[in-house]
Amino acid sequence: MGGVARLRGRSLLVLLICCCSIFIVGLDTSALNVALPSIQRDLHASIQGAQWTIDAYTLVLASFLILSASTADRIGRRRVFQVGLAIFGTGSLLCGLAPSLGWLIAFRVLQAVGGSMLNPVALSIISNTFTEPRARARAIGVWGGVVGVSIAAGPVLGGLLVQAFSWRAIFFINVPIAAAALVLAGRYIRESMAAGRRRFDPLGQVLLITGVGSLTFGIIEAPMRGWGSTEIMSCFAIAVGALVGLVWWEFHHRDPLIDLRFFRSPPFSGAAAIALLAFTAQGGFLLLNTLYLQDALDFSPLEAGLAILPMAALMAVVGPISGRVVGRYGPRPSLTMGGLSVLLAGLITVIPHDDPPYSRLFVVYSLIGFGLGWINAAITNTAVSGMPNRQAGVAAGITSTMRQLGQTLGVAIIGSIIAAYVTEVAQTPAFMSAYHVSWAVIGAIGLANLVIGLVTTSHRAQRSALRNADRMGAAARD
Known part of the structure; x- marks a missing residue:
């Protein structure tokens, strides 16, 4: 019994290390939004230049996720994970010390290279640590909740740090977390890699x-x-x-970088598509409502972050619950619940009204967090379940890339809608028109997620996935 308890405790510690690392990566994707005006003033930059402190990070992170995951499968997941922590921590420290905008952007690129080694590799480590299907689903549910919360809670923590200290504190806070995770990873995470030495x-x-x-x-x-x-x-x-x-x-x-046979599995293809769509909704939601709360309702950055807190809180609560549901009943209930919630949020908000009461905002923000919490854990578990352990990192990397692309796409689409309607001041009927159209897009994404989830988790789709897994296993043995 003692050995079992120690094994369970070690597994939970591995999960904690992976969650801490991915929290700081996700946090840096969203927390910097509220700091852009301060960066612009301190470094004498244009708003477009300051915006690239976010965009450079997003661009590099999305471009290198699958490469980092594939490299980890080949040369060792713990090794790549530790290198990623070291690079990310160093990049964070340099960002906090950056003397100019150009240096800040360059250090953000370095930070993103390290970040690309953490997200899919951490998920692969979790998948190889929790080998029992139900335990894996629960662990991935916790991990998925942390991923969503790190992005959704960014405006709150970013606002607090900027208001209490300065924008540089957003980067400095990463350094001790990365250092602690680096030391603990070396002690408690066992090395794992692909069974065969595949060529680059x-x-x-x-x-x-x-x-x-x-x-x-x-x-x-x-x-x-x-x-x-x-x-x-x-x-x-x-x-x-x-x-x-x-x-x-x-x-x-x-020896392909990406085994395209993954996509012959309807659940995996559906998970990749839903990851793209769900994070398009999340990225668009955060941009739209950060602007709405600050420009239309005159909230401070901290107040705007606190107003969005119901979304972050529900993602934190629902993620682990979704993991348990997936472990017992499969991904279909979670994807259905999530898609319906996002669709309902869009339907409520798209109804024309000049200034919604705060109770309406609370309900809508809660529905978004509730829906995305159900979806996130389900797509993560679906992506790695049934895949060979030798390519678990690549499978995780594909969905991680889809998440990153979705968030970027959401910002671009909603930003374009707002720019098409609003020319000068956001507190106008034109902005409210853009607001309603944007929410209609988010609601449509919820509907698409619902349909894709139902189609790709049907009994027929599950049978197809099993046949594909058998074929991949037979090919690997040959």
């Missing part, structure tokens, strides 16, 4: 980074340069060409 796929890696990087850059710059501009269309053309080339190459390479 440099061309696949270049094509992937080119495709994802060009797509992400185009999404980020489109609201400012115009969706039909030559620069943006060129970015999208490069992205399409690189990703088409990647698909062709991966089908013909002996």
Whole structure:
């Protein structure tokens, strides 16, 4: 009994280490939004220049997630995880000391390189630590809740740190957490890697980074340069060409970076699509309501963050519950509940009204947090369940990349909608029109998530996934 208890305690400590690391990565994705005006003043930058402190991080993080995950599967997950913590902590320290905007952006790139080694690798470590299906689903539920909360709670913690200290504190707070996780990982996380020594796929890696990087850059710059501009269309053309080339190459390479047979599994394909859509809704929601609360209702950054707190709190509470439900009943109930909640939030808010009472805001924000909490744990568990352990990191990396792209896409889409309606002051009927249209988009995403979740978790889809897993297992043995 004592040995079992020690094993269980060690597993929970591994989960805690992984959750701490991913919390600081997610936090840095969203907390800096409320600090942009302070960065702009202190470093004498334009608002577009200050915005790139967020965009550079997003661009690099999205481009390197799958590469980092694949490398971890090959050379060791704990090793890559520790390197990521060291790079992320060093980058955070340098960001806090940055003397100018150019240096801050450069250090954010370094920070993102480290961050790309933490998100999918942490999930792969969890998947290989909790091998029993129900225990794995519960652990992934906790992890999924932390991922969502780190992003949703960013405006609250960012507002507190900026108001109490300065924008630099947002970076300094990462350093001791990364250092502690680095030491604990070396002591308690066992090394794991793919059973066979697979060859690197440099061309696949270049094509992937080119495709994802060009797509992400185009999404980020489109609201400012115009969706039909030559620069943006060129970015999208490069992205399409690189990703088409990647698909062709991966089908013909002996040891592909991404095993495209993953996508023959309807649950995995559905998880990837739902991850993209759910985080499009979350990214758009955070941008839209941060602007609405501060510009239309005249909230301070801290007050705006506190107003969104119901979303973060419910994501924290519901994530672990969803993990338990997935472990017992599969992902279908969680995906259904999540899609319905996001759809309902959109339907409530899209009804025209000039100034919604705070009770309406509380209900809507709660519904968004409730829905995304159910969805996040379900897509994470679906992505890694049934996949070979030797490529658990890549499977996790694909959905992590979809999350990052979704968040970027949500900001770009909602930002474009607002820019199309509002020219000067947000506190106008024009902004409210943009507000309602944006919420209609979020509601439509909830409907799409609901439909995809139902279709890809049906009995027929599950049988197809089992056949695909058997084929992959047989091919691996041969």
